Amino acid sequence: MQAIVNISLKDAVLDPQGRAISHSLTDLGFNEVTDVRVGKQILLEIDENDPARLRQRVARMCETLLSNTVIEDYSIVIPDEE
Amino acid sequence: MQAIVNISLKDAVLDPQGRAISHSLTDLGFNEVTDVRVGKQILLEIDENDPARLRQRVARMCETLLSNTVIEDYSIVIPDEE
Numbered sequence: 001m002q003a004i005v006n007i008s009l010k011d012a013v014l015d016p017q018g019r020a021i022s023h024s025l026t027d028l029g030f031n032e033v034t035d036v037r038v039g040k041q042i043l044l045e046i047d048e049n050d051p052a053r054l055r056q057r058v059a060r061m062c063e064t065l066l067s068n069t070v071i072e073d074y075s076i077v078i079p080d081e082e
Numbered sequence: 083m084q085a086i087v088n089i090s091l092k093d094a095v096l097d098p099q100g101r102a103i104s105h106s107l108t109d110l111g112f113n114e115v116t117d118v119r120v121g122k123q124i125l126l127e128i129d130e131n132d133p134a135r136l137r138q139r140v141a142r143m144c145e146t147l148l149s150n151t152v153i154e155d156y157s158i159v160i161p162d163e164e
Contacts, residue, residue, distance in 0.1 A: 006123055021124070021148070030143055035127035041088055042103070045117035061112055066103070 001048055003058045004077040005066055008039035013071045042066055051081045083130055085140045086159040087148055090121035095153045124148055133163045 009015050015037050022036040044061075048054045058076050067074040091097050097119050104118040126143075130136045140158050149156040 008123070008125070018124075024147055025143060028143075028146060030139065032129040032139070033126060033143075034129055035125075037125040039123040039125065041090070041121040041123040042100075043090070043117075043119040043121065044115060047114040047116055057112065057114070061107060061110075061115075064110060065106055 001046055001051070001054055001078070001080055003044045003046055003054055004079065005042040005044065005058060005062060005074055006039060006077065007042065007062075007067050007072050007074045008037060010071055010073055039072075051078050054078060055081075083128055083133070083136055083160070083162055085126045085128055085136055086161065087124040087126065087140060087144060087156055088121060088159065089124065089144075089149050089154050089156045090119060092153055092155055121154075133160050136160060137163075 017038045018036040021038065022033055025033045025036070044058065046054060046057070048057065055076055055078055058078075062074045062076070063069065099120045100118040103120065104115055107115045107118070126140065128136060128139070130139065137158055137160055144156045144158070145151065
């Protein structure tokens with residue numbers, strides 16, 4: 001079963017990569033861009049068929065390895081959950 | 083209006099970061115993980131109220147700057163589109 005983890009910097013944390021992209025887009029003529037934030041998206045293929053248990057396991061993976069919870073927020077999407 | 087761009091390596095492209103995460107998860111006891119791919123998620127705040135036109139503009143941003151289309155695929159999500 002697939003799980004998707006979206007990791008983004010907390011709002012209070014500066015995002016220099018996002019600012020660089022924002023400036024480059026403006027330089028290229030995309031003046032309508034007002035803010036850019038860059039995060040990670042991790043796609044996991046996991047041998048687990050119960051969505052609830054899958055979500056629990058992935059949350060533990062986020063807490064222990066995938067996300068730096070001091071400066072990052074994470075959200076978990078299980079496409080097969082519906 | 084917000085637009086989200088998800089960028090992932092094409093399937094044929096090796097993902098060393100994903101492999102490193104996969105090995106680390108296995109070492110930590112998450113033996114059920116069979117595959118990991120790491121991509122980027124870019125959150126754009128854009129001064130544009132028409133979802134169709136927004137998608138068109140963001141696609142052009144992807145082609146010119148955000149994505150390296152030789153080795154990466156991108157998908158655009160407009161949360162307000164529904």
